């Protein structure tokens with residue numbers, strides 16, 4: 001069968017890691033008799049340089065016409081790149097927010113897993129790492145502070161800025177349903193994270209999540225305040241299965257969750273809408289400092305491609321094959337620089353993609 005994939009190589013290490021993921025997908029296509037057809041679009045800085053804007057309407061239309069989108073990363077060094085001299089709506093990140101909204105990608109899944117063979121990389125104390133952890137953050141992605149009204153103005157000569165945090169019950173319900181559905185396929189636990197001791201939006205969030213939970217008696221629901229959750233993630237991450245939260249809290253907690261694995265270069269993510277369509281990208285950024293040096297770790301993008309096979313194409317066997325290939329290369333002691341410790345063979349981005357592809361057969 002033919003699958004149409006729009007690729008966004010993007011900026012920084014993006015083009016290198018997407019190229020490596022395509023190698024792996026091509027190996028999957030050969031082995032399992034599929035055909036993946038790629039069309040590249042520009043987004044972020046790469047689009048600004050050509051079109052003057054971080055995402056064009058034509059690029060959105062191309063993405064919409066595909067079965068799924070595979071993205072590398074966008075953005076540059078915020079201190080030195082000329083892209084950050086532009087007004088905020090023309091900067092690279094505005095392209096990412098625009099595509100999320102245009103494709104209605106309201107559900108962002110960010111798994112944080114401690115890989116057995118990389119347990120040494122875990123930055124937490126040994127007695128915490130030993131318990132292992134395997135959690136997924138389900139982050140609302142098209143509402144809240146990111147998309148609320150904002151303005152900057154002068155009030156009686158005082159510079160003032162406002163951002164608005166708004167959620168309606170429909171937005172909360174659809175992301176809560178996703179979280180419970182995912183929990184059902186995992187370990188049946190949802191931790192809903194909010195700031196209900198202060199915010200109205202969080203109080204509504206809690207009420208709606210409680211209502212949704214009535215349809216999922218097999219799933220245990222707990223509520224946790226966001227500051228406590230930030231602490232619990234470093235104290236005992238093994239307690240979490242699915243963490244459900246709003247856009248801004250999810251942004252912050254997902255960086256924390258990825259860091260405690262010690263291998264941010266390994267973590268994938270998926271942004272989904274109500275259909276099978278999704279945008280898949282690594283959890284890490286564009287790492288402009290190592291761009292073009294062939295030392296980036298492509299595994300997060302390769303594992304994102306595996307999520308694409310699973311969630312958008314229902315190709316579970318194929319997704320398993322990619323995940324197993326990654327595990328087996330790691331087990332052989334082959335590492336990119338970011339996850340290498342003494343005694344391991346270090347390879348570049350391109351070679352890592354090729355080795356994982358070979359493993360698939």
Ligand code: IPM
Nearest residue numbers: 075093094096097250251254
């Ligand atoms: C992320 C990123 C984005 C976000 C930025 C680049 C706008 O941090 O995907 O987590 O805040 O959502």
Ligand code: MG
Nearest residue numbers: 251252254255
């Ligand atoms: Mg972030």
